[in-house]
Amino acid sequence: MPDHPQTPAQHAFLFADPAAHSLSPLMHRAAFAYAGIDGDYAARRVLAPDLPDAVAGLRASGILGANLSLPHKESVLALLDELTPAARAIGAVNTIVHKGGRLHGDNTDAPGFLAALADAEAPKGGLSVVLGAGGAARAAVYALKQAGHEVLIVNRTHARAQALAAELGGRAAWPETAPWSAVTLLVNASSAGLDAPEDSPLSVFPPLDPSALVYDMVYRPAETRLLRDARAAGLRTQNGLGMLAHQARLAFAAWTGVDVPVSVFLEALNPPAGDLAGAAAP
Ligand SMILES: NC(=O)c1ccc[n+]([C@@H]2O[C@H](COP(=O)([O-])OP(=O)(O)OC[C@H]3O[C@@H](n4cnc5c(N)ncnc54)[C@H](OP(=O)(O)O)[C@@H]3O)[C@@H](O)[C@H]2O)c1
Structure with a gap:
């Protein structure tokens, strides 16, 4: 444990609907304990019409800030005083940081994703496909554009891939005609596979570059059909737990100034079997 002075109780929240089975309290409570800070983190179910009141409550209190999950990541933007360039460009806030009565909106999913890719020794640059x-x-x-990747976007609804490419860069592609053999990073950012071990965003697993990493943002189940198919093809694979842990680490650092090792967050996600029964994202 690092040498960190005791501070008065400090609190942060998750606002989401549903919120009851969030994994975030496990991670942030472990981080408070590691950092020696007398703090707490609680998941609160906030319905969409109640978000303005919940955010106003943050402003009125000495609370550190909050995380946002479904369905609030986009609608919260209009309620905040400032946005980081990443939150503005992505159009989504997953972390509110309370600084002297002003509420700053940040997006730690993007840098958390890049940190998880670095841990997985993903290729730096090259051709990537986002599903x-x-x-x-x-x-x-x-995140991938910022890190210098060439990005193709493949989505079930092709028009949405085109709109995303037009806004953030990259090119929309069809699964049938994408240049798969040149792809060194395949990222599943769709919800295919979530709670559905037989569901894959790609009905036929494509012939990627043999050095490719396949990263699935889904972490429940720990191994999706996409990751099983990739492993069967001899490719390296990684699920979304690392991203989940890193986005929490970065939010915690923004609130407290303490960069707790990601291992503390990951260990909190791996309690004795049974403790995670019914747990849900994030
Ligand atoms: N690891 C982490 O820390 C982390 C962080 C954030 C999100 N996630 C995960 O990322 C996933 C996406 O989250 P999101 O917030 O982006 O959700 P979202 O905004 O609802 O988008 C869902 C996307 O998935 C596509 N999709 C849904 N079902 C599909 C299927 N059966 N086959 C192919 N495509 C399908 C949708 O395609 P259409 O456009 O055709 O509807 C859409 O593009 C979720 O599983 C979430 O848990 C993980």
Whole structure:
């Protein structure tokens, strides 16, 4: 444990609907304990019409800040005082930081994703494919473009891939005609596979470059059909737990100034079997 002075109780929240089975309290409570800070983190179910009141409550208190999950990541933007360039470009906030009465909106999904890729020794640059065109795909495309990747976007609804490419860069592609053999990073940022071990965003697994990494943002189940198909093809694979842990680490650092090792967050996600029964994202 690092030498960190005790501070008065400090609190952060998750606002989401549903929120009851969030994994975030496990991670952030472990981080407070590691950092020696007398703090707490709680998941609160906030319905969409109640978000303005919940955010106003943050402003009125000495609370550190909050995380946002479905369905609030986009609608919260209009309620904040400032946005980081990443949050503005992605159009989504997953972390509010309370600084002297002002609320700053940040997006730690994008840098958390890049940190997880670095841990997995993903290729730096090269041709990447992002599957999906929702909020997670927006963060992935933004992050990969920032990191110098050439990005193709493949989505079930092709028009959404085209719109995302026009906004954030990259090119929309069809699974049938994408130049798969040149692809060194395949990222599933769609919700295919979530709670559905037999569901894959690609009905036929494509012939990627043999050095490719396949990264699935889904972490429940720990191994999706996409990752099984990739492993069967002899490719390196990684699920979304690392991204989940890193986005939490970065939010915690923004609130407290303490960069707790990602291992603390990952260990909190791996309690004795049974403790995670019914747990849900994020
Ligand atoms: N590991 C992490 O820390 C982390 C962080 C954020 C998100 N995630 C995960 O990322 C995933 C996407 O989240 P999101 O917020 O971006 O969701 P979202 O905004 O609802 O977008 C869902 C996307 O998935 C596509 N999709 C859904 N079902 C599909 C299927 N059966 N086959 C092919 N495509 C399908 C949708 O395609 P259409 O456009 O055709 O509807 C859409 O592009 C979720 O599984 C979420 O848990 C993980």
